[in-house]
Amino acid sequence: MSKVQETVLEIDLRALKHNFEFIKSKLNNNTKLLAVVKAFAYGSDAEEVSLYLQNLDLDYFAVAYVYEGVALRKAGITLPILVLHPQPDNFNLAIEYHLEPSMYSLRILDHFILMAEKKKQINYPVHIKFNTGLNRLGFSKTDMTGIIKKLKTTPTIKVKSIFSHLAASEDVNEAAFTKNQIDAFKLISKKFIKQLDYKPMVHQCNTSGIVNYPEAHFDMVRSGIGLYGFGNDPKINKFLKPVASLKTVISQIHTLKKGESLGYNRAFIASKPTRTATLPIGHADGISRQFGNGNGYVIINTKKAPIIGNVCMDMIMVEVTHINCNEGDEVIIFDKEYTAENLSEAIRSIPYELLTAVSQRVKRFFYR
Ligand SMILES: *Cc1c(COP(=O)(O)O)cnc(C)c1O
Numbered sequence: 001m002s003k004v005q006e007t008v009l010e011i012d013l014r015a016l017k018h019n020f021e022f023i024k025s026k027l028n029n030n031t032k033l034l035a036v037v038k039a040f041a042y043g044s045d046a047e048e049v050s051l052y053l054q055n056l057d058l059d060y061f062a063v064a065y066v067y068e069g070v071a072l073r074k075a076g077i078t079l080p081i082l083v084l085h086p087q088p089d090n091f092n093l094a095i096e097y098h099l100e101p102s103m104y105s106l107r108i109l110d111h112f113i114l115m116a117e118k119k120k121q122i123n124y125p126v127h128i129k130f131n132t133g134l135n136r137l138g139f140s141k142t143d144m145t146g147i148i149k150k151l152k153t154t155p156t157i158k159v160k161s162i163f164s165h166l167a168a169s170e171d172v173n174e175a176a177f178t179k180n181q182i183d184a185f186k187l188i189s190k191k192f193i194k195q196l197d198y199k200p201m202v203h204q205c206n207t208s209g210i211v212n213y214p215e216a217h218f219d220m221v222r223s224g225i226g227l228y229g230f231g232n233d234p235k236i237n238k239f240l241k242p243v244a245s246l247k248t249v250i251s252q253i254h255t256l257k258k259g260e261s262l263g264y265n266r267a268f269i270a271s272k273p274t275r276t277a278t279l280p281i282g283h284a285d286g287i288s289r290q291f292g293n294g295n296g297y298v299i300i301n302t303k304k305a306p307i308i309g310n311v312c313m314d315m316i317m318v319e320v321t322h323i324n325c326n327e328g329d330e331v332i333i334f335d336k337e338y339t340a341e342n343l344s345e346a347i348r349s350i351p352y353e354l355l356t357a358v359s360q361r362v363k364r365f366f367y368r
Helices: 013-025 038-043 046-054 066-075 088-096 106-118 141-153 172-195 207-212 340-345 351-357
Strands: 008-012 032-036 060-063 081-083 100-103 124-129 157-163 201-203 220-223 244-249 252-256 274-279 297-300 303-308 316-319 330-334 363-367
Touching: 008 013, 013 032, 013 046, 013 363, 032 201, 038 046, 038 351, 046 060, 046 066, 060 066, 066 081, 066 088, 088 100, 088 106, 100 106, 106 141, 106 157, 141 172, 157 172, 172 201, 172 207, 201 220, 207 220, 297 316, 330 340, 340 351
Parallel strands: 008 363, 032 060, 032 220, 060 081, 081 100, 100 124, 124 157, 157 201
Antiparallel strands: 008 244, 244 330, 252 274, 274 316, 297 303, 297 330, 303 316
């Protein structure tokens, strides 16, 4: 890969394919795979990533919001798209673009049926989400009678799947809790299906669920972070390749005398002569202010350069006193070796947050 001359996010579609194949290898032949491409495909590029995945042996996509699904349709995605967290205001658009909404409460279900009636739909595909312990979104099992009653009074919608979401599938210390969620979901789905005269798909696992709970693969699994190269576990990370690399360059080098300050609020004061490099990437690009003042670092010529002073909107400054480097040199924020997971740990975050923080201002480049 050539040296970069500005801040770029490199997206390695070969790594994506590798991760896709790893996840596939965990599934048996009759388990479908859904790719979660919400939040710009975890900060990469939802359209390019989805178009690429669509040509592999994939069954489904999921996004969080209706507008994310609309963008995929406009880009040429024809596979079914599950919308995990739709809002009634956008139900109209959802139907127009044939997006399949998750129904997570009676309020949402009522709204959607009304819209489906208005738009003269028959058997419009929806997905029923049950809460089994995450307590975030979803019907409770006591809602079941109410849901079935509504379903039986309208021909407008049809349940394509019943699903639930695990709260701690990556955490071995929470295995008992997770097994409870799986058991609860098995009971709920069995009861639910018994009352319908057809059989919707059943799904519950995210990436860590896929790896840790093969008994809960059911008809389909939903993978996000794994496709992008992280497995929430060093033993799994070994088999995955991070897809996104964030790189930038050195814009300028300064040498501070002892006692001189650096950046806004004079947050850094040189206690000795200090060489600093200014980089064209700031909090508006996804580098949280929490990385400032020595908490975060970048990689320059294989050495760690700490981020010093406050993170600015468009820039950060790093210390390079002991690093042999020049203006114009390439800087790695994260890549396959210096991973987003490692860097995120510096501020007690997770790769999910660091990856999705990379803003739309950063240019994307694709390796095929
Ligand atoms: C985001 C999300 C996923 C993907 O989870 P990963 O841990 O990234 O694999 C799956 N299911 C639901 C409901 C989600 O919101």
